Amino acid sequence: MDDRKRRYDFKALQIYACRLQDRMGLRDWVVCVVPDEPDDGSTARVLCVYGQRVAFIAFADHYFDLPPERQRAVLVHELVHPHLDVCARLALPKFGDDGEPFLLTFEHGVDAVAQVIAPFMPLPARPFRPRRRPRG
Numbered sequence: 001m002d003d004r005k006r007r008y009d010f011k012a013l014q015i016y017a018c019r020l021q022d023r024m025g026l027r028d029w030v031v032c033v034v035p036d037e038p039d040d041g042s043t044a045r046v047l048c049v050y051g052q053r054v055a056f057i058a059f060a061d062h063y064f065d066l067p068p069e070r071q072r073a074v075l076v077h078e079l080v081h082p083h084l085d086v087c088a089r090l091a092l093p094k095f096g097d098d099g100e101p102f103l104l105t106f107e108h109g110v111d112a113v114a115q116v117i118a119p120f121m122p123l124p125a126r127p128f129r130p131r132r133r134p135r136g
């Protein structure tokens with residue numbers, strides 16, 4: 001975890017997330033960029049805390065290799081989730097053990113909306129890249 005904090009500028013990413021959060025109608029949410037890595041192989045993952053308007057977003061290492069337009073699109077995708085989190089929570093139990101097709105369809109919907117919104121959001125001032133390791 002500390003190695004990731006040294007390797008990536010999570011503070012700059014947090015500032016950028018706050019900028020987009022404001023523009024995406026999430027001013028009443030607390031959005032926290034966390035140095036954890038998603039446990040499912042995804043580029044990024046959001047965890048919304050039910051009833052508290054708190055969202056934690058984790059980014060995989062490969063996020064930091066993406067071009068800035070994709071970095072923006074991924075973050076916008078994660079910031080669409082808080083708007084729809086309650087819908088997903090209400091719907092998912094209706095599918096019982098067969099919720100996977102719903103979740104996949106839901107993800108595609110979130111991503112379609114994110115792809116429409118992302119170009120209207122500012123790009124990061126600089127792409128988020130791994131920090132160079134000191135020589136020696």
Ligand SMILES: [Zn+2]
Nearest residue numbers: 077081107110
């Ligand atoms: Zn998603």
